[in-house]
Amino acid sequence: MSLNSGSIRVGVIGGGQLARMMVPPAIHLGLRISVLAETEGSSAERAADMVGDYRDPETVYAFAETVDVITFDHEHVPQEILYGLEARGVQVHPRPDSLQYAQDKIVMRKKLAELGVPIPAWAAVADEAALQEFIDAHGGRAVVKTARGGYDGKGVRVVSAAGEVADWFTALGEDAHGGSLLVEELVDFTRELSQLVARRPSGETRTWPVVETIQIDGVCAEVLAPAPVQNAATLEEAARIGAIVAAGVEVTGVLAVEMFETRDGRVLVNELAMRPHNSGHFSIEGSVTSQFEQHLRAVTDLPLGETALTAPAVVMVNVLGGPAEGPMPVRYAEVLAAHPRAKIHSYDKMPRPGRKVGHVTVTGDSLAEVLAEARATAAAFA
Numbered sequence: 092m093s094l095n096s097g098s099i100r101v102g103v104i105g106g107g108q109l110a111r112m113m114v115p116p117a118i119h120l121g122l123r124i125s126v127l128a129e130t131e132g133s134s135a136e137r138a139a140d141m142v143g144d145y146r147d148p149e150t151v152y153a154f155a156e157t158v159d160v161i162t163f164d165h166e167h168v169p170q171e172i173l174y175g176l177e178a179r180g181v182q183v184h185p186r187p188d189s190l191q192y193a194q195d196k197i198v199m200r201k202k203l204a205e206l207g208v209p210i211p212a213w214a215a216v217a218d219e220a221a222l223q224e225f226i227d228a229h230g231g232r233a234v235v236k237t238a239r240g241g242y243d244g245k246g247v248r249v250v251s252a253a254g255e256v257a258d259w260f261t262a263l264g265e266d267a268h269g270g271s272l273l274v275e276e277l278v279d280f281t282r283e284l285s286q287l288v289a290r291r292p293s294g295e296t297r298t299w300p301v302v303e304t305i306q307i308d309g310v311c312a313e314v315l316a317p318a319p320v321q322n323a324a325t326l327e328e329a330a331r332i333g334a335i336v337a338a339g340v341e342v343t344g345v346l347a348v349e350m351f352e353t354r355d356g357r358v359l360v361n362e363l364a365m366r367p368h369n370s371g372h373f374s375i376e377g378s379v380t381s382q383f384e385q386h387l388r389a390v391t392d393l394p395l396g397e398t399a400l401t402a403p404a405v406v407m408v409n410v411l412g413g414p415a416e417g418p419m420p421v422r423y424a425e426v427l428a429a430h431p432r433a434k435i436h437s438y439d440k441m442p443r444p445g446r447k448v449g450h451v452t453v454t455g456d457s458l459a460e461v462l463a464e465a466r467a468t469a470a471a472f473a
Contacts, residue, residue, distance in 0.1 A: 105164025106133030108438040116384035127154045166193045184343040184390035193365040206339040215271040219253035236273045280351035285370035286333030289385040297395040311369040316405040345386040377405030402454035404461045408469040410449040413442030426471045433468040
């Protein structure tokens, strides 16, 4: 794809906050951007040129006719539709062959094992007997995940008996396509890390510094960039793994490789996301090139930007839930006055317990000071 300023229109399937945060860098790059949103009033409604069901082939094909390249706010578009787009000559990034590894956790585990990167012990189980056998062989507890559709703690249960996911097995039996659940060992980890990688079709790759992510109830709550150094070799290993995975799955765009750091200093790959990711929101203010700009550069095959941090310490804290009286801007006057160092991002969502309605980022020289300021700013929206 050759870029002629203002001539390329990027189509984003999904109208959430990730699509919303692609809009400013698209403007800066001279790109046009369109969004296929699921509903009216979506977070990215300012760029939503179409509202419709991403699971409906004709809706997606009609949207694709209005753009030059398709990318995603989420990984849930059915594979048959993605291949249908390619058959019509539409550029899709990441390609269906790559996206499958973020869509199906069992397919992902098989690929990661093939690439030889370290992962938890796992199995695909189709019934309670097989699950119980795995649990008994791995210390009496395990993590069970639905193969498709889970995120932010949904579709994940820590169990000690197979009967605790009996409803999931029932759902599998009712699915015309059948399937299995993914079971993994319960990893004794000390913290979670994330390696962001961007890759363009030519193979050019850029990585950001490894970050530490802090979860609350399975939802990313805080990101520390760079990850505090507890063992330099561990962070080097995380970066190495990220590069191997990006090349191995031939991703185009931004890839997040989420990992566990274990008590003995090992790094195990937990999840993959093939799109801008919550662990990379810090990069809007905290990196020379944000993940959103980089993703657009990659899917339009532009040279990738520098990823160095803009300050020694960068912290992003999600605003979960939000003000009782409405979206985040109802508090802006008081919060902006009290926290002038913080950069505040509203997703234009109505408050709801546990919902990601926005985030704040603070940069500076001291991690302790930056973290305290970011936490205080986010708490002001509670």
